[in-house]
Amino acid sequence: MSNPERLSFISGVGRSASGRRLGRTAMDLTLDAALEAIADAGLTRDDIDGIATYPGGDAIMSRGFGGPSASAVQDALRLDINYLYGSGEGSAQLGSIIEASSAIAAGLAKHVLVFRTVTESTMQGMAGRNPGGGMQRMGGFLMQFGAVSATNWFAQVAQLHMHKYGTTREQLAQIALTCRTNAGVNPRAVYRDPLTMDDYLNARMISTPLCLLDCDVPVDGSTAMVVSHVDYAKDAPHIAAHINAVGTAQIGRPSWDQYEDMTSMLAQGVSKHLWSRTDLKPADVDVAELYDGFSIITLAWLEALGFCEQGEGGAFIEGGQRIARTGELPINTHGGQLSEGRLHGYGHVYEAVVQLRGDAGERQIPGAEVIVAANGGGPIAGAMLLTKGIRD
Amino acid sequence: MAIDHDILAVRIAPQDDPETDFFWASGEDGKLRFKRCQSCGYYSHPPTPRCPKCLSGEMVPEVVSGKATVLTYTVNVQQWVPGQEPYIIGLVTMDEQDDLRLTTNLVGVPLDADNIIGMRVEVRFLARDDVWYPLFVPEGTPE
Numbered sequence: 426m427s428n429p430e431r432l433s434f435i436s437g438v439g440r441s442a443s444g445r446r447l448g449r450t451a452m453d454l455t456l457d458a459a460l461e462a463i464a465d466a467g468l469t470r471d472d473i474d475g476i477a478t479y480p481g482g483d484a485i486m487s488r489g490f491g492g493p494s495a496s497a498v499q500d501a502l503r504l505d506i507n508y509l510y511g512s513g514e515g516s517a518q519l520g521s522i523i524e525a526s527s528a529i530a531a532g533l534a535k536h537v538l539v540f541r542t543v544t545e546s547t548m549q550g551m552a553g554r555n556p557g558g559g560m561q562r563m564g565g566f567l568m569q570f571g572a573v574s575a576t577n578w579f580a581q582v583a584q585l586h587m588h589k590y591g592t593t594r595e596q597l598a599q600i601a602l603t604c605r606t607n608a609g610v611n612p613r614a615v616y617r618d619p620l621t622m623d624d625y626l627n628a629r630m631i632s633t634p635l636c637l638l639d640c641d642v643p644v645d646g647s648t649a650m651v652v653s654h655v656d657y658a659k660d661a662p663h664i665a666a667h668i669n670a671v672g673t674a675q676i677g678r679p680s681w682d683q684y685e686d687m688t689s690m691l692a693q694g695v696s697k698h699l700w701s702r703t704d705l706k707p708a709d710v711d712v713a714e715l716y717d718g719f720s721i722i723t724l725a726w727l728e729a730l731g732f733c734e735q736g737e738g739g740a741f742i743e744g745g746q747r748i749a750r751t752g753e754l755p756i757n758t759h760g761g762q763l764s765e766g767r768l769h770g771y772g773h774v775y776e777a778v779v780q781l782r783g784d785a786g787e788r789q790i791p792g793a794e795v796i797v798a799a800n801g802g803g804p805i806a807g808a809m810l811l812t813k814g815i816r817d
Numbered sequence: 818m819a820i821d822h823d824i825l826a827v828r829i830a831p832q833d834d835p836e837t838d839f840f841w842a843s844g845e846d847g848k849l850r851f852k853r854c855q856s857c858g859y860y861s862h863p864p865t866p867r868c869p870k871c872l873s874g875e876m877v878p879e880v881v882s883g884k885a886t887v888l889t890y891t892v893n894v895q896q897w898v899p900g901q902e903p904y905i906i907g908l909v910t911m912d913e914q915d916d917l918r919l920t921t922n923l924v925g926v927p928l929d930a931d932n933i934i935g936m937r938v939e940v941r942f943l944a945r946d947d948v949w950y951p952l953f954v955p956e957g958t959p960e
């Protein structure tokens with residue numbers, strides 16, 4: 426095994442119900458997802474010897490952004506474990522999965538339960554939207570100028586990308602349109618009705634050049650997985666989603682407005698790091714599950730990961746054929762956060778595992794054996810390359 | 818030198834912080850200041866107690882020209898606060914250093930102008946509750 430991350434694989438996946446304003450508690454949803462993931466891995470709770478989550482903390486204090494803490498789940502399941510982790514810092518949402526992988530490589534655990542739970546839809550319904558809420562630490566020199574929403578921060582990235590490279594709204598629209606098309610064959614997606622270019626161009630503007638359809642949709646839901654040592658792969662009930670490589674580097678200023686290349690984000694350094702840890706190349710990737718909190722983030726990941734040159738993302742996705750399920754690089758096959766719902770990074774990883782297993786039904790990409798999952802935007806970034814079955 | 822009317826219905830005040838208080842009070846005399854390393858001359862924003870380049874601890878607020886160029890911007894349309902009119906958030910690069918950047922509001926710039934990126938701008942201050950917010954207007958705007 427050339428990289429320590431190849432000592433682990435995703436053995437099980439689970440999901441709670443997900444949707445708008447479910448009115449259920451974060452712990453309730455989390456336990457549904459966790460127990461499903463543990464059973465899916467062919468394990469019982471007694472086998473779980475580690476727990477990791479993003480971002481940790483408390484769902485009410487964070488107005489639905491954080492789920493239950495790792496220790497709260499440990500207690501709810503009455504587990505005795507060897508490893509516990511919960512943090513909003515690290516390689517975006519994926520940081521918790523990478524932490525689980527690292528703990529396994531270090532011999533600290535054999536089967537780590539990881540989860541991400543959001544109840545933003547219910548919490549915003551109860552208390553109204555809270556733009557920038559909980560983001561004061563990130564927005565210290567932004568909020569005072571009315572840059573109160575991440576929409577504003579990414580809008581400036583999109584604006585500069587369009588100015589510098591000639592990227593058009595019609596091109597950017599292909600991210601939203603592709604996600605919606607894919608959501609149409611995903612029964613768990615919240616927005617499944619067909620979307621047209623006219624719908625996109627006529628959607629109300631939020632912060633130029635980003636319109637409502639460039640923004641993901643808050644939902645309630647929990648996604649859980651079990652990360653296991655490769656020794657377990659031969660006994661596991663499903664073919665392994667093997668962790669081939671991770672990208673965790675932080676290169677450049679970790680800032681919304683001080684990153685050197687404001688047409689991109691820290692995804693650039695993460696992507697270089699990822700490819701430095703594997704012999705696989707961008708051309709080997711069959712499917713890309715790329716974070717889409719905002720459409721421009723997905724475009725930035727496509728460029729950063731080397732599927733096209735920096736600045737050529739607009740042309741790359743023009744017309745949408747290349748990134749469609751029938752194209753050379755299908756993206757966000759589940760509909761992404763733009764249409765399936767904002768399961769906050771874990772939805773992309775869950776879909777990657779389902780695709781590698783060949784269990785995606787109507788939206789299955791034939792021959793999906795190498796999938797990249799990328800999480801986060803701006804100063805928050807992490808990426809992971811997964812393969813079907815264990816590869817040395 | 819001052820801006821009287823605020824384009825924001827609600828302007829969020831900075832948190833008290835000994836590291837940054839000078840920045841928010843700087844405009845009282847109409848001048849914008851950033852912390853500058855007395856050893857190597859590097860300006861640091863947001864302010865830091867040591868120079869991020871040479872690690873010197875001699876960081877002193879220094880007056881800058883207040884002139885800048887717009888790197889990127891967005892027109893915020895969503896009414897995060899009921900009744901809020903659209904406004905421009907801009908990211909400007911100060912003349913003094915090519916990585917000395919500040920997120921701000923652009924005032925007196927038409928929302929639909931197609932030449933905002935690259936526009937030359939200069940600072941004006943909006944005073945509210947002992948905070949002087951540095952906002953930017955097109956260069957040469959009469960005072």
